[in-house]
Amino acid sequence: MAQSAIKKVVLAYSGGLDTSVILKWLQEEYGCEVVTFTADIGQGEELEPARAKATAAGVKEIYIDDLREEFVRDFIYPMFRANAIYEGEYLLGTSIARPLIAKRLIEIAAETGADAISHGATGKGNDQVRFELTSYALNPDIRIIAPWREWDLLSREKLMDYAASRGIPVEMKRDGAKSPYSMDANLLHISYEGYDLEDPWVEPGAAMWRWTVAPEQAPDQPATIELTFERGDITAIDGKTLSPAGMLAELNRIGGAHGIGRADIVENRYVGMKSRGCYETPGGTIMLKAHRAIESLTLDREAAHLKDDLMPRYASLVYNGYWFAPERLMLQAAIDQTQSVVNGVVRLKLYKGNVMVVGRKSETDSLFDASIATFEEDAGAYDQKDATGFIRLNALRLRVAGRKRG
Incomplete structure (x- = not known):
């Protein structure tokens, strides 16, 4: 599908520097209508400024969806049933959010008749993979526009210059102070x-x-x-x-x-x-x-x-x-x-x-039986003499190997 064939794109939009620039870039490079989607997944920020910025950029269809309950119920809770932890330490906080956002992007694309979706993940990170694998799983024919893999705005300075040249307000603060991270x-x-x-x-x-x-x-x-x-x-x-x-x-x-x-x-x-x-x-x-x-x-x-x-x-x-x-x-x-x-x-x-x-x-499902586990006399619930045969059977291969070595 050529750029000229793209009439409408759904953009995962936060209102920050990257996605504000992407919004304008899509309008200029693809000449298409942009639909913005901002997900409330509990990031703790006021999301209405994103609506104001999108409106100022000429966006007519703006989605700001509260997905907090769905996020925890259908994504976080199932993951924690698995006790999932990556490389022994990472509890997958960013990883688990991406399939939900991508799922909603695909749904909005269907609702609005969009030809494509777009995201602000860089070409060096994992998020581009997560967004796009999810999107293709849910809509194998969706077109995905990943500006970081297309444009030459590959530094924060270039993004700021682009924003300044087009009058895009991009200052984003947390707790009143800009974070360097x-x-x-x-x-x-x-x-x-x-x-x-x-x-x-x-x-x-x-x-x-x-x-x-x-x-x-x-x-x-x-x-x-x-x-x-x-x-x-x-x-x-x-x-x-x-x-x-x-x-x-x-x-x-x-x-x-x-x-x-x-x-x-x-x-x-x-x-x-x-x-x-x-x-x-x-x-x-x-x-x-x-x-x-x-x-x-x-x-x-x-x-x-x-x-x-x-x-x-x-x-x-x-x-x-x-x-x-x-x-x-x-x-x-x-x-x-x-x-x-x-x-x-x-x-x-x-x-x-x-x-x-x-x-x-657990009143209903505990498998702990104090009458068996006790260090006191257990009234015959467990015959300690049985351990002799159990140990000898499990030691058989070790004894055979030991004799060979000896």
Whole structure:
């Protein structure tokens, strides 16, 4: 499809420097109508300025959608049922948001009769892959315009010059002060990249962090909370039922106040390079610890171990952008089947950056049998003499090999 054939494009639009320039660039280079889509996934910013900027740029169809409940219910919660964590540390906060945004882009393209969609992900990052794999999975024939792979505006200075030459207002601030970092925020996390973080030896400055207090400055008294699980999902905190988005927001508030959820990572991007990023994921850190605790009580040993074997593959699929791929859907179906018994309550103690499990119970699905596990006399529930044969059978191959070596 030639540029002249593109009549309408749906742009994932934040109103920041990159997407403001992209909006104008699409109008000039493609001569097309642009529909803007801004997703509220809990980034904590006022989104109406994006509407005003889009209107000033001549946009007639403007979508600003509140996707917070869908984000947590249909994306974050299923991912946490898998205990997904990438390369041992990253809780996938940016990765899990991209398939939702791309899904909505495809829906809006269908609603508005658009020929194409467009995004502001750079040609060096993972997000271009995540957006586009999702889009092609949902609409194999969609045209995708990725300006960073087409234009020559490959520096912030060039973008600023382009914006200034066309009268595009682009100043974006957080908390009244401009941040030097490339930041991405949603209900699950906030990330920081670039600037002095490009040197992996440099410690992040204290002023960088936005959601969490420094652990050493957290309260001297711990906080204890109880989380209720139903089929692997958190449904209540201290007995109070909240919606999925409300639950994560509350856990972010509590966790952030106790310095929980900071991470400083050098990760392997799907496109081939290593990247250093810092993350704040207070609520997610609490959720992961609690979910593993209730599973330890309710899941069969081999089911739990198989889940752990599959988890790194699942996490990589999410990180690399394969949320709607058949293999992720297959794994999700298997994981969700295990969660029918993941019901109960976990008690946690939060203290200076640490999340400690101090209790767990399940009235209906606990597999913990005190009469068997006890160190006291167990009334015949377990015959300790049986262990002799068990050990000898499992040692057979080791003894045979040992004799060969001897």
